[in-house]
Amino acid sequence: MKILVQKYGGTSLGSLEKIKAVGEKIRKKNEEGYKILVVLSAMGSATNDLISLAQGITEKPSPREMDMLLATGEQTSISLLTMALIDRGCRAISYTGYQLGIETTALHQNAKIKKIDQEKILAAFEDYEVIVVAGFQGINEQQDYTTLGRGGSDTSAVALACILQARCEIYTDVEGIFTGDPGKLPKARKIENIGYQEMMEMSSLGAGVIHPRAVELAGKYKIPLYVASTFSDQPGTMIEDKEEKMEEAVITGITSSLEDVQITIHQLDPTTDHLYNLFSRLGEENINVDMISQTVVKGDLMNVSFTLPKADRERGRKLIEQWEGVNPHTKMDIMDINEDIAKISVVGLGMRSHSGVAAKVFQTMAENRIPIKMVTTSEISISWVVDSRYEKEVIRRIGEAFSLEEDNGKMDR
């Protein structure tokens, strides 16, 4: 049995016409001899519409009931696509996460997949050519509906591909992974091949095409992951184990994000464990601190800067105000919150064998007189914060410096 997993995102399911077109695409692939497990997101803006409904009822909806509500989004899209497939003569059947026994951890709205019933899927493939599964959702030990959090449908698709040892194709509204966001780096190149670790960094750092959890899972089980456009026949990007080559480009891509705020706390006493307490508490509250940097300012005091998602700004601020590290008399003075920042990152396996990437970044920034507010590095990436008004200029300058654009000659000849 040749099995393929395909995942279609919300923009690919934004109208009944698009759902029918997706049905046609799947039918053709089925005719090529593949049994297909299809994983769907909710249609277009359905998930956001459901969240708005809940917010019309209460500011703080019960997480269990929120998952009950959100689960209807994918249930709608799987039933409609399956109707379209059956209408095209395809033997198809839909399953919710609940029906398929996609067991998750208990945590509502951010559950993790624990186990999937492989038997049920293989048994269904005896009778059906296409199985359409609701992504993003599962069932916990209490037999409650759970959801995997934003981007969870990618994770559902990869987890199902792992169970079936199948290739996983993620269809979306862009043609693949690019060296930079084509809206900001107009001549960004499509990447044909990228390694799991590079892709994970790219995703985590703001390349929104595929969820980093999904890439991590695919990497762990060595599942080939292919990202391409739903409604185009252009080849997409293959994510798979990648050998490091000598000729490798130093940098694979550049990403940027305007979704964070930078918080700076001044004049901390480095001899206490206050800082440890603060970050544990932020972690307990599920506030995702991203970049952290720390400098000594004068004498025995230090400054610490970190970024967290804009959405968590207020929760973060309250937590810091209640925190014992804050001088009760000067609370307001010792904390700066800067909203107007852009986080820029360059990613590339090639960094491992090429030194001087950081130097080239600093040089490019200095030459263009763009002040850097904060820097962090990982083995295969460098991220830095600039004032948000410089975002596009930085992308363009770094794109030029690291040759991330299409070869002009090729394009114009």
Added chain:
Amino acid sequence: MKILVQKYGGTSLGSLEKIKAVGEKIRKKNEEGYKILVVLSAMGSATNDLISLAQGITEKPSPREMDMLLATGEQTSISLLTMALIDRGCRAISYTGYQLGIETTALHQNAKIKKIDQEKILAAFEDYEVIVVAGFQGINEQQDYTTLGRGGSDTSAVALACILQARCEIYTDVEGIFTGDPGKLPKARKIENIGYQEMMEMSSLGAGVIHPRAVELAGKYKIPLYVASTFSDQPGTMIEDKEEKMEEAVITGITSSLEDVQITIHQLDPTTDHLYNLFSRLGEENINVDMISQTVVKGDLMNVSFTLPKADRERGRKLIEQWEGVNPHTKMDIMDINEDIAKISVVGLGMRSHSGVAAKVFQTMAENRIPIKMVTTSEISISWVVDSRYEKEVIRRIGEAFSLEEDNGKMDR
């Protein structure tokens, strides 16, 4: 444990404001010391909107996938109401039909409830004050989602009340059951008390407030059924075992329906089993033939007239054209289909002990020169067909003749 079952229909859940008001109503009842099992329909026009979506995909949606789609309607309303209840400090939890193990027969879109897991409900009442259950839906032996057909939420509510031996309150947008449709019989009286059998006939014959299957089930298990308005404190109508009293009004109510067509087949040979074949075939196709009357016309031939729902008109016509009882040379001549009919019915337990109801109907019709096109009778009802333009006049005249209106003196004094 004092348990009460309450059902709220789609019009009571037509907006977020209404859902919050329903939440408030339930919270108050809970404070009076009742544990409440709430059964919900889908919000407002949600079910029709989902059907339209499916029809945008294909003219003939797969029934299994249709149930998968429709089940999202109630799942949405239960999660939102439960959020509103929790927000009001009420310990509440929602369950889909699937979760609660509401086992049904296999037939999609018109399943019947077979079994409900009483244990799970009682266990949930240990921890929660209010359990909010999706009406209209269940799960069959294949672990597929099923729906009970139109009006199925009433049946879900009554079935759950039977399991719990609890009183069942049906909340809707009218104040109870009236002697006639107040839109057509403006001075119709609200009925305080009505027996199960009378109510079943009223419901079947077009009084749309409550589904006849639900009334039948309540009668079988002697569950008191109370119908009232969601957003009014006026007393409603109690449906329960009713002793026949000597002073009983002869007629309890009048109903009318414009939802049927009358089909007449001419010149049939009564010595064959063709007619039996025709009605079995209509039955197999789930076309619900309602009134049937048959007359001899000349010599050894007969005419037969029957009514069926307008929605089934085309399916019915095709079936009759293919049927061997039809003379192949004169197909078109021997069948009349009349769409412009109204079916009028009067219902009352009192008919059993009072003769002359039919005579009074015929007399009223004759005095007003309204031709009767067909008549059928049951033990406690008489139904007849007239040209649809006479509908309102018939209701008014019969309402007067059988004193179905408010006592004018009382109203005006």
